Amino acid sequence: MTARKRTSSVTNSENPLPPPKKTTIASADDFHLAPPKLGVIFVISSLLCSLYLYLLCFHYNVDSELKRPILINAGLSLVGFFVTLKLIPVAARYVLRRNMFGFDINKRGTPQGDVKVPESLGIAVGIVFLIVAIIFQFFNFTEDSLWLVEYNAALASICFMILLGFVDDVLDVPWRVKLLLPSFATLPLLMAYAGHTTIVIPKPLVSYFGLEILDLGRIYKLYMALLAVFCTNSINIHAGLNGLEIGQTVVIAAAILVHNVMQIGASVDTEFRQAHAFSIYLTQPLMATSLAMLAYNWYPSAVFVGDTYTVFAGMTMAVAGILGHFSETLLIFFLPQVLNFLLSLPQLAGIVKCPRHRLPKFDPATGLLTGTKDGTLVNVYLRIFGRKSEKSLCIHLLVFQALACAFCFLLRHFLAGWYK
Amino acid sequence: WLVEYNAALASICFMILLGFVDDVLDVPWRVKLVLPSFATLPLLMAYAGHTTIVIPKPLVAYVGLEVLDLGRIYKLYMGLLAVFCTNSINIHAGLNGLEIGQTVVTAAAILIHNVMQIGSSTDPEYHQAHAFSIYLTQPLMATSLALLAFNWCPSSVFVGDTYTVFAGMTMAVVGILGHFSETLLIFFLPQVLNFLLSLPQLAGIVKCPRHRLPRFDPATGLLTGTKDGTLVNVYLRLFGPRSEKSLCIHLLAFQALACAFCFLLRHFLAGWYK
Numbered sequence: 001m002t003a004r005k006r007t008s009s010v011t012n013s014e015n016p017l018p019p020p021k022k023t024t025i026a027s028a029d030d031f032h033l034a035p036p037k038l039g040v041i042f043v044i045s046s047l048l049c050s051l052y053l054y055l056l057c058f059h060y061n062v063d064s065e066l067k068r069p070i071l072i073n074a075g076l077s078l079v080g081f082f083v084t085l086k087l088i089p090v091a092a093r094y095v096l097r098r099n100m101f102g103f104d105i106n107k108r109g110t111p112q113g114d115v116k117v118p119e120s121l122g123i124a125v126g127i128v129f130l131i132v133a134i135i136f137q138f139f140n141f142t143e144d145s146l147w148l149v150e151y152n153a154a155l156a157s158i159c160f161m162i163l164l165g166f167v168d169d170v171l172d173v174p175w176r177v178k179l180l181l182p183s184f185a186t187l188p189l190l191m192a193y194a195g196h197t198t199i200v201i202p203k204p205l206v207s208y209f210g211l212e213i214l215d216l217g218r219i220y221k222l223y224m225a226l227l228a229v230f231c232t233n234s235i236n237i238h239a240g241l242n243g244l245e246i247g248q249t250v251v252i253a254a255a256i257l258v259h260n261v262m263q264i265g266a267s268v269d270t271e272f273r274q275a276h277a278f279s280i281y282l283t284q285p286l287m288a289t290s291l292a293m294l295a296y297n298w299y300p301s302a303v304f305v306g307d308t309y310t311v312f313a314g315m316t317m318a319v320a321g322i323l324g325h326f327s328e329t330l331l332i333f334f335l336p337q338v339l340n341f342l343l344s345l346p347q348l349a350g351i352v353k354c355p356r357h358r359l360p361k362f363d364p365a366t367g368l369l370t371g372t373k374d375g376t377l378v379n380v381y382l383r384i385f386g387r388k389s390e391k392s393l394c395i396h397l398l399v400f401q402a403l404a405c406a407f408c409f410l411l412r413h414f415l416a417g418w419y420k
Numbered sequence: 421w422l423v424e425y426n427a428a429l430a431s432i433c434f435m436i437l438l439g440f441v442d443d444v445l446d447v448p449w450r451v452k453l454v455l456p457s458f459a460t461l462p463l464l465m466a467y468a469g470h471t472t473i474v475i476p477k478p479l480v481a482y483v484g485l486e487v488l489d490l491g492r493i494y495k496l497y498m499g500l501l502a503v504f505c506t507n508s509i510n511i512h513a514g515l516n517g518l519e520i521g522q523t524v525v526t527a528a529a530i531l532i533h534n535v536m537q538i539g540s541s542t543d544p545e546y547h548q549a550h551a552f553s554i555y556l557t558q559p560l561m562a563t564s565l566a567l568l569a570f571n572w573c574p575s576s577v578f579v580g581d582t583y584t585v586f587a588g589m590t591m592a593v594v595g596i597l598g599h600f601s602e603t604l605l606i607f608f609l610p611q612v613l614n615f616l617l618s619l620p621q622l623a624g625i626v627k628c629p630r631h632r633l634p635r636f637d638p639a640t641g642l643l644t645g646t647k648d649g650t651l652v653n654v655y656l657r658l659f660g661p662r663s664e665k666s667l668c669i670h671l672l673a674f675q676a677l678a679c680a681f682c683f684l685l686r687h688f689l690a691g692w693y694k
Contacts, residue, residue, distance in 0.1 A: 127441070
């Protein structure tokens with residue numbers, strides 16, 4: 001759910017026979033995007049990436065055969081960061097020319113509330129991500145055809161998701177269809193998933209089940225598809241504040257990278273390491289391109305990300321979790337999103353009335369947000385902790401996300417011996 | 421098999437995405453030219469086949485080899501083929517039903533070629549390659565025919581760049597992964613012709629207007645060819661003014677003739693050429 005008021009839809013009139021009419025938007029030429037907030041990005045990047053880089057390069061003795069592709073991927077991602085940074089102002093101009101913009105509801109009543117903010121810039125991120133991911137294939141010369149199958153299936157799934165997200169942003173697809181479509185996008189993934197479909201029964205429950213390992217077979221694949229649908233949609237509904245969508249994505253992505261490198265460092269099984277390296281190959285570009293977009297999307301937002309970005313990010317993380325075989329860990333990283341989903345259930349199910357936007361109320365006089373009775377994490381947080389400014393609230397929620405990820409690491413540490 | 425299939429899906433999906441973004445945002449044409457190259461990269465990675473070409477028998481004496489391994493240049497050729505296919509359908513357009521029409525005629529020719537090759541060969545890998553092409557061309561054919569139901573003259577919907585680049589890419593993909601790209605090029609003869617005719621204007625040597633369509637006369641309802649370098653205009657200049665529907669049918673018949681000519685060519689040159 002995007003929190004921006006959409007005014008007009010895209011008009012595209014093209015007649016091959018009569019001479020074409022050129023539609024000109026008066027403001028297109030004198031449109032200038034606010035400069036990227038690189039200082040903020042530098043701080044955020046350092047906070048998120050330093051632990052990961054330290055673990056990768058110094059703490060763990062990662063096999064150089066594995067380290068090289070990871071570093072190459074990191075280099076490509078860095079290039080992707082700068083390309084995205086340059087691409088977004090260009091794309092913003094094109095998008096505005098097509099009347100794809102929104103007004104920032106959380107600034108209504110102030111002069112900023114009348115500014116036309118370009119929408120759906122997630123398409124720029126998605127395209128750069130795909131190009132980086134495609135080019136990376138050339139640098140990872142493995143004879144392993146299984147790897148190529150999984151990688152191409154991942155690319156196909158993510159690409160299809162970006163397409164559906166962008167089509168949704170342009171055409172405003174009804175939500176029932178939106179719910180169903182990610183399932184189709186995950187099909188290439190499910191076909192390519194050649195791993196085990198067994199789950200390890202937690203030790204305390206073995207006596208009840210009588211088995212140590214349970215083969216779920218097809219139900220496991222169903223679980224994977226549902227996971228993808230959940231991830232794509234949950235980021236979408238935990239949104240509405242400047243920088244929240246990308247912010248939660250990069251925090252989770254950092255946690256994923258740390259988890260991956262820890263698992264690589266702590267294991268000797270080649271297949272296991274390959275799986276986590278695979279996840280790194282997808283998450284590093286996601287992180288880099290998202291940070292570039294965050295430079296423009298951080299408070300106060302100069303561009304909006306659109307459904308294109310949220311479904312792309314959700315799908316990429318779901319793919320990384322599924323093909324990297326750490327989907328349960330991923331779910332715990334997604335704890336705030338799960339919470340938000342549970343809080344939203346009454347309204348989504350229609351039991352409680354559900355308005356178009358479930359945003360907190362903005363007071364132009366004080367510049368603070370107050371929580372409404374809507375069932376979202378944003379509102380509940382405001383009701384518990386009192387009114388806040390948008391920027392401060394966003395930072396609080398991102399810290400909460402980071403805490404949830406840290407909690408997950410703690411949980412894994414303690415349950416490691418006892419649970420499995 | 422799954423590698424090639426998923427790479428094909430990734431390439432085609434990326435092309436549809438780029439086509440739709442172009443339809444929505446109106447991407448500058450220079451970018452439009454380069455983007456299909458990126459969309460073909462998954463394909464080039466997955467192409468595990470031979471990169472050799474068989475030297476035509478008459479030329480063996482000059483070249484000194486029977487089989488020439490082009491290696492990377494072959495991959496470059498494949499990339500260029502994809503760029504060509506996606507863009508050439510796009511510029512051979514402008515009449516109701518022409519874009520989808522040329523696609524389904526070419527697709528039918530592809531299917532016939534595939535099944536002929538499967539029938540006349542015993543090599544299972546060869547069978548697989550042509551079956552692979554069928555698996556992608558049948559859905560293309562079916563969905564295109566459904567769209568044609570709305571797009572045939574007079575059109576109730578337009579296809580947009582989204583369709584033309586998608587169709588071009590899908591056919592390039594089947595030609596590449598089915599290992600019959602040279603045959604595909606001959607099926608594309610009208611598109612090649614159109615491209616060559618358009619070159620002066622595309623290169624900027626001759627002035628190039630926004631649309632290079634024939635002139636429509638509301639009184640008679642007929643189209644007259646202008647001086648623009650497209651197959652549509654040249655056909656009208658050669659054969660006189662026509663109604664849009666009749667012109668479209670003529671051009672599709674020409675497409676079918678080109679495909680038939682290709683089959684004839686393969687039949688005669690089979691023993692002599694290779």
